Amino acid sequence: MAKPVILIVDDDPIVCSSMVEMLGLQGYGVRTAPDGETALEHLQNTTVDVIISDVSMPGMSGFDLLDKVRERGGDPDLIFITAYGNIEDAVAAIKRGAYNYVVKPIDDEEIKLMVKRCIERRSMKAENRDLRHQINGKLGFDNLIGEDPKMQRIYQVVEAVADTRTTVLITGPSGTGKTLIARAIHYNSSRARRPLIEVNCGALPDTLLESELFGHVRGAFTGAVSDKPGKFERANGGTIFLDEISTASPALQIKLLRVLQERCFECVGGTQTYYTDVRVILATNTNLTQLVQQGRFRKDLYYRVNVVSIDMPPLRERLGDIPLLAVHFLKLACERLGRKIESFDAHTMEILIHYPWPGNIRELANVIERSVMLARGVQITFEDLPAELLKGTSKVHLNENILPLRIALEEPERQIIEKALIFNNWNRHKTADMLDVNRSTLFTKMRKYGLVSPPRT
Ligand SMILES: Nc1ncnc2c1ncn2[C@@H]1O[C@H](COP(=O)(O)OP(=O)(O)OP(=O)(O)O)[C@@H](O)[C@H]1O
Numbered sequence: 464m465a466k467p468v469i470l471i472v473d474d475d476p477i478v479c480s481s482m483v484e485m486l487g488l489q490g491y492g493v494r495t496a497p498d499g500e501t502a503l504e505h506l507q508n509t510t511v512d513v514i515i516s517d518v519s520m521p522g523m524s525g526f527d528l529l530d531k532v533r534e535r536g537g538d539p540d541l542i543f544i545t546a547y548g549n550i551e552d553a554v555a556a557i558k559r560g561a562y563n564y565v566v567k568p569i570d571d572e573e574i575k576l577m578v579k580r581c582i583e584r585r586s587m588k589a590e591n592r593d594l595r596h597q598i599n600g601k602l603g604f605d606n607l608i609g610e611d612p613k614m615q616r617i618y619q620v621v622e623a624v625a626d627t628r629t630t631v632l633i634t635g636p637s638g639t640g641k642t643l644i645a646r647a648i649h650y651n652s653s654r655a656r657r658p659l660i661e662v663n664c665g666a667l668p669d670t671l672l673e674s675e676l677f678g679h680v681r682g683a684f685t686g687a688v689s690d691k692p693g694k695f696e697r698a699n700g701g702t703i704f705l706d707e708i709s710t711a712s713p714a715l716q717i718k719l720l721r722v723l724q725e726r727c728f729e730c731v732g733g734t735q736t737y738y739t740d741v742r743v744i745l746a747t748n749t750n751l752t753q754l755v756q757q758g759r760f761r762k763d764l765y766y767r768v769n770v771v772s773i774d775m776p777p778l779r780e781r782l783g784d785i786p787l788l789a790v791h792f793l794k795l796a797c798e799r800l801g802r803k804i805e806s807f808d809a810h811t812m813e814i815l816i817h818y819p820w821p822g823n824i825r826e827l828a829n830v831i832e833r834s835v836m837l838a839r840g841v842q843i844t845f846e847d848l849p850a851e852l853l854k855g856t857s858k859v860h861l862n863e864n865i866l867p868l869r870i871a872l873e874e875p876e877r878q879i880i881e882k883a884l885i886f887n888n889w890n891r892h893k894t895a896d897m898l899d900v901n902r903s904t905l906f907t908k909m910r911k912y913g914l915v916s917p918p919r920t
Pocket residue numbers: 606607608609635636637638639640641642643644748791824825828
């Protein structure tokens with residue numbers, strides 16, 4: 464495990480230097496800052512486990528520092544140093560979420576023990592978090608809803624590759640479940656107890672991304688006040704998931720190629736070579752072959768990342784899964800919102816099945832959550848759906864051309880049979896049962912309307 468890092472924040476240089484010596488001898492990495500602002504700068508560049516801070520300092524107080532650290536999502540524990548007689552400060556500190564406090568003059572043994580306990584508690588918490596992730600991840604795999612043959616094939620690939628170090632490229636439009644599949648691969652591998660680090664390559668500017676991934680050494684660029692390990696180092700023994708890989712700059716592509724080929728890299732501004740045992744999973748919703756043809760993605764890198772690829776189908780190609788997913792999201796939304804809605808009425812389900820879902824599963828989940836909020840009864844009705852889903856659904860009902868009944872009913876009949884066939888993956892037996900007709904009637908009507916099943920892919 465990496466050496467725990469302690470940051471001392473005190474405007475008194477004597478306090479700082481004596482703590483550096485005392486805690487340094489205990490094997491911790493110790494940094495110091497004379498005030499809250501400098502401490503916050505440190506936190507941007509270094510992972511800190513424990514902050515030991517004076518309460519009253521010029522400028523930002525210790526309490527303000529604690530608030531700012533939490534606002535920025537930091538999780539180091541804070542130990543406050545307070546003057547003898549200011550016991551109410553100490554109580555306030557604990558209430559604000561500090562780990563503990565010590566009273567001046569500082570007793571070396573007391574602070575050593577406190578820091579030791581604090582670090583032990585942190586590592587226990589981290590272990591629990593890993594375990595929880597692992598359990599959630601496993602459940603996530605079970606919770607991957609979908610029985611369409613296309614999904615069945617994907618599950619088989621996930622199972623086959625999970626426990627290998629093979630690089631996996633997951634492609635497919637946004638919202639089709641790429642991230643979920645990446646997690647399923649990690650949590651079904653023997654790396655499950657090690658970290659899964661997810662990086663959205665599209666969300667950071669190039670230079671920052673490079674330092675995020677590979678770390679940097681002190682002085683590598685303005686603001687790099689200390690060494691910072693990168694995500695490839697932190698993911699050692701585990702998995703790194705590089706999302707939106709198509710956005711990687713040419714310089715980053717070269718570094719990625721090296722890491723994939725030789726499993727080694729250098730930090731930004733550093734000369735030392737690090738070896739890492741990381742499983743790499745990548746995702747993109749852009750066609751990488753096209754980018755290769757346009758010279759925007761390195762061919763050699765493409766071959767390295769495209770060892771095993773999983774192509775997530777858009778939701779409109781998994782019609783039979785829509786009711787399953789809809790019911791799954793209905794249950795989740797009801798739990799989250801404390802509602803009791805049991806189902807969708809038949810018309811609503813039909814609308815859900817025939818909407819093209821450009822935003823795929825994410826859009827379906829959002830639509831259902833919104834409907835649950837709006838629904839008044841124990842069923843979701845079409846009135847609870849957003850307007851764009853209802854466009855075009857009333858064509859049949861509003862047709863004003865009066866035709867002989869036999870002819871007027873042909874188009875709706877054809878539509879119903881086609882929907883039922885698609886719903887049942889063109890299984891005629893199931894379709895005939897669903898429509899409550901015998902199979903020969905179904906075959907006759909399929910011939911009449913020219914309904915043929917699409918070729919298997
Ligand atoms: N098979 C599935 N079963 C249940 N929920 C799913 C399934 N696939 C996706 N989801 C849910 O749909 C949402 C979108 O999935 P996810 O984030 O994995 O998509 P994505 O392809 O990674 O999208 P993007 O390209 O935008 O990153 C998530 O809330 C996810 O939990």
